[in-house]
Amino acid sequence: MAQEPEIEKLEIADELIAGNIDILNNWVGRLTCLMLVPVIFAMIYEVVARKMFIAPTDWAYDTSRMFSGAMFMMGAGYALMRGVHIRADFLFRNWSPRTQALVDGALYLLFYFPAMLFFFWVSTEYTIKAWVTWERSMDTALMAPLAPARTAMPVGALLLLLQGVAEFLRAYH
Numbered sequence: 787m788a789q790e791p792e793i794e795k796l797e798i799a800d801e802l803i804a805g806n807i808d809i810l811n812n813w814v815g816r817l818t819c820l821m822l823v824p825v826i827f828a829m830i831y832e833v834v835a836r837k838m839f840i841a842p843t844d845w846a847y848d849t850s851r852m853f854s855g856a857m858f859m860m861g862a863g864y865a866l867m868r869g870v871h872i873r874a875d876f877l878f879r880n881w882s883p884r885t886q887a888l889v890d891g892a893l894y895l896l897f898y899f900p901a902m903l904f905f906f907w908v909s910t911e912y913t914i915k916a917w918v919t920w921e922r923s924m925d926t927a928l929m930a931p932l933a934p935a936r937t938a939m940p941v942g943a944l945l946l947l948l949q950g951v952a953e954f955l956r957a958y959h
Contacts, residue, residue, distance in 0.1 A: 844927045
């Protein structure tokens with residue numbers, strides 16, 4: 787993430803777009819944190835059930851795996867907004883703010899947007915197939931439906947794409 791923009795130098799339309807995307811991803815990130823509660827419950831219950839009743843559950847693994855995957859996808863836009871994605875900071879931090887913004891903008895246009903658009907397109911098709919065929923997990927005894935968890939993929943990709951627009955607008959200004 788480039789240096790914080792000076793508000794008075796930004797065009798009002800760009801700042802409104804970036805600010806609204808930030809607000810959206812901030813709320814999604816906060817709500818996504820609540821998905822950790824069922825994961826914690828499932829893991830604690832699984833450990834207690836294994837130790838006390840010597841009976842593992844059929845549902846704890848699927849619950850923790852699907853909620854964790856959904857948390858990862860839904861929190862990606864929030865992570866980009868907060869600047870915690872991986873970057874070669876040992877090089878980046880020594881550059882001037884203008885060079886940082888130029889490199890950020892170029893990389894967003896050349897790599898980020900094409901990759902995110904492709905991922906959104908592929909994950910949407912993948913999710914639609916899971917909903918239409920009501921695909922089930924075949925690697926566990928529960929055979930849980932995959933469609934709800936797979937829905938997080940295109941939604942997370944869209945939020946990440948939107949946050950990329952906000953970051954690109956900041957780099958541009």
